[in-house]
Amino acid sequence: MPRITIEDLKKIKEEARQKMTLRSGDARARVVVHMSTCGIAAGAREVLDAFLRDAEARHLTDLLVTTSSCAGLCSREPMATVEIAGQAPVKYVDLDPAKAGRIVAEHILGGAVVREFALAAGSETAS
Amino acid sequence: MAYRAHCLICTGTGCVAGGSFNLRKTLEAEIAKRGLDREIQVITTGCQGFCAEGPIMIVQPDGVFYCRVEERDVPAIVEEHLLKGRPVKKLLYTPPTEKAPIPALKDIPFFAKQKLIVLRNRGLIDPDRIEDYIAVDGYTALGKALTQMTPEGIVLEIKRSGLRGRGGGGFPAGIKWETCRHAGQVRGVAPVVICNADEGDPGAFMDRSIIESDPHSVVEGMIIAARGIGASEGFVYIRHEYPLARQRLQLALDHAREFGLLGKNILGAGMDFDIEIREGAGAFVCGESTALMASLEGKLGEPRAKYIHTVEHGYQDRPSNLNNVETYANVPLIILRGADWFASMGTGDVKENPWNGSSGTKVFSLVGKINNTGLIEVPMGISLREIIFDIGGGIPKGRKFKAVQTGGPSGGCLPEEKLDMAVDFDSLTEAGSMMGSGGMIVMDEQTCMVDVARYFIAFLTEESCGKCTPCREGLKTMLDVLTRIGDGKGRMEDLGLLEEMGAVMQDCCLCALGTSAPNPVLSTLQYFRHEYEAHIRDKKCPGGVCKELITYGIDPAKCDGCHACVRACSTAAIMGEVKKVHTLDVHKCIKCGACIEVCRRDAITRT
Known part of the structure; x- marks a missing residue:
């Protein structure tokens, strides 16, 4: 990658923004597993593996499984955020591999939020 | 006052x-x-x-949902919708009714009372992708600082x-x-910018989390600082115990370098x-x-007397600007949104004099x-009570806050009477504690304050470098x-002896580790x-912690x-038949607490 200018920065921003937002036709849903030291210690890596395994086993090509950092509520980790295009993101808490499987089956495929371990819908706001 | 629309x-x-x-x-x-500000x-x-x-944008109570709204659409929305009640059709979107x-x-x-500036991207972006950071306005502040501001303007x-x-x-x-900046110019020596990521307080993990969540915000803050100060070299001093943070930061630096955001001629603006x-x-x-700068130079990490400040003579005797992770992470948004915006949050009027409050x-x-x-x-100025009881959700098991x-x-340790105090730099210091880097440890009624003081003093005794006598001997x-x-x-x-020693240490220790070390005891x-x-007088431990002073029952x-307790007890001190009240032999009991951990009915007493 060559040196970039401020104009390039704007272009990268636009391209990257497009990629970050879910659109129908492209990826339909995204799972973000929150992986910082705290989450990993609580078992986030196993949860991530379970999502990846499930997505592969079910051939879910329109599901993106990605990682991000701590969501703040360390006592409820492992946590994951599930976004389906056009709906408010849902945060799940106290996860394990089995619960990950249920989220894929019931929420991502079935369209119904798994209320037992869903914390809330929506996102935090910037100030 | 009620509004007619939101x-x-x-x-x-x-x-x-x-x-x-x-x-x-x-x-x-x-x-x-349009004079609608009392209505909408x-x-x-x-x-x-x-x-x-x-x-x-959603207009309530109408439930009208606008999308792709731009600033130039605003007059139409206000004129047509808010004033005349006719939704602007071209911006309308019909959401699913679910x-x-x-x-x-x-x-x-937990989320409602938080205000995110430093953690604005937490859990949202992938910290390992610079494109994610750029997508959420990352490095835009740097662009502004390099093209629209002078270095003096940045500092101001x-x-x-x-x-x-x-x-x-x-x-x-x-x-x-x-x-x-001034020291660099007067002495003709290039300053260095250093980030302190040596977070060492027990129970504190703010800086680790900031780096793990959003490493580029720290990098961008440091580049802007370097521009303001006139530095071409920077360091992050991070502890070995933070492997993930170090790895994410290293990746962020590598990516920034690849993109030309670090190195020579940054963003083509001539900054190295x-x-x-x-x-x-x-x-x-x-x-x-x-001590940090000594360690950075490869020497023994010991402090020196600070009549000469590191900001003038620091790392390799060069003017050195040392801020911590969170400080740098605040910088990009201040540059992007302006000092007034930042100063409007928190306590005091800081625009003329930053010492006047905490923004x-x-x-x-x-x-x-x-x-x-x-x-x-x-936000600065929130009360301890809001933090502990609203955000923190209070004390587990219905116990009392201590x-x-x-x-x-x-x-320092603050009691219940201080819960309504505003959390800012000066109020905390005045109450005998301090802001510190931001660790907040909550204690309940089963905590012994003598034991807490002893724990912190034991930690500091271990960590004292031993160079100056009041700290080394005083702590011991x-x-x-x-x-x-x-x-x-x-x-x-x-008690008088502790207070006297505390006062001497506050006056005489070489560095802030020593001068602040008596705080847990004094508070x-x-x-x-x-x-x-x-x-001392009653030979009782009210928290039920100090082993020599308590009896299990x-x-x-x-x-x-x-x-359950009978099975857990390693010294066979608890006896009794199943479904009948058990008894405890105090002569056999070693007060290990194993019975308390297994008892589901909170029946074990410590008096």
Whole structure:
């Protein structure tokens, strides 16, 4: 990658923004597993593996499984955020591999939020 | 006063990057211009999931949903919709009618009272992808700083924002930058920019989390600082115990270098700057500026007397600007949104003099006897009660709050009477504690304050470098006295002795580790003197912690004879038949607490 200018920065921003937002036709849903030291210690890596395994086993090509950092509520980790295009993101808490499987089956495929371990819908706001 | 309508503008990360803050400003101005500001309120909300259609805005109670709203659409929305009641058709979107089946995040107290600046991207972007950071306005502030601002202008902006050092001391960052810049010019020596990521307080993990969540925000802050100060070399001093943070930071530096955001001729604007990571071995004292710089030079991490400041003569005798992770992470948004915006949050009027208050937010790690353990960011000036009971969700098992310890080992313990105090730099210091870097440890009624003081003094005794006598010997003596009191062998004169030694240490120690070390003892003596007296005079430990002063027993009213404690006891001190009240032989009991952990009915007593 060559040196970039401020104009390039704007272009990268636009391209990257497009990629970050879910659109129908492209990826339909995204799972973000929150992986910082705290989450990993609580078992986030196993949860991530379970999502990846499930997505592969079910051939879910329109599901993106990605990682991000701590969501703040360390006592409820492992946590994951599930976004389906056009709906408010849902945060799940106290996860394990089995619960990950249920989220894929019931929420991502079935369209119904798994209320037992869903914390809330929506996102935090910037100030 | 009731409003007849609300305009909800999404300020989730996606919509912010699409310009929703400018949209809000324009909308508010237009509403005010039309004289509707007493009728219509503008509110910001979290993500609605329509990032692809953002920025979005919802007008209530009409339930009208606008998408891709731009500033130039604002006059039409105000004129047509808000004034005449006719929704603007071209911006309309019909959302699916499904109602959210679960609560909204903004209605959950843990999230509702937080205000995110430093942690704005937490859990949203992939910290390993520079493109994600750029997508949410990352490095835009750097672009602005390099093209639209002079270095002096950058320093002035930070000074006017009132940003004070988040590492513990609370020294105004702008004044530090100004002094460093000046020292570099006067001496003709290139300054260096250093980031202190040597977070060592027990129970504190703010800086680790910031780096793990959003490493580029720290990198961008450092580049802007370097521009303001005139530095071309920077370091991050991070401890060895933070492998993931170090790895993410290294990746961020590599990517920034690839993109030309570090190195020669940054963004084609003629600025040269690069950052190197230096790893520390995890000595607590290396968070102190002079010890940190000695360690950075490869020397023993010991502090020196500070009549010469590191900002003038620091690393390799060069002017050195040292701020911590959180301080730098605040910088990009201050540059992007302006000093006035930042100064409008928090306490005091800081624009003329940053010492006049505490602006912005503070990140705390909330730990101890609290329901919602976690990492929070709150506006300066919020009360301790709001943090502990609203955000933190109160004390587990319905127990009573006893104290909150702020500022790490060098901070103090504040009692219930202080819960309504505003959390800012000066109020905390005045109350005998300090802001510190932001560790907040909550303690319940089963905590012994003598034991807490002893724990922190034991930590500091281990971590004292031993260079100066008052710290080395003072801490050791304090530890002996506290241990004696905990063992029930204390004398009433000990309390005076602790206070006297504390005062000497505050006056005479070489560095801040020593001068602040007596704080845990002095603050517990100030607010919990009765507990010390109970240990000495009555030979009782009110918290039921100090082994020499307590006796275990079983409350016959609560015991249901489940036998769990009998199985857990390693010395066969508990006897009794199943389903009958058990008894405990105090002569066999070694007070290990194993029975308490297994008892489901809270029947084990400690008196």
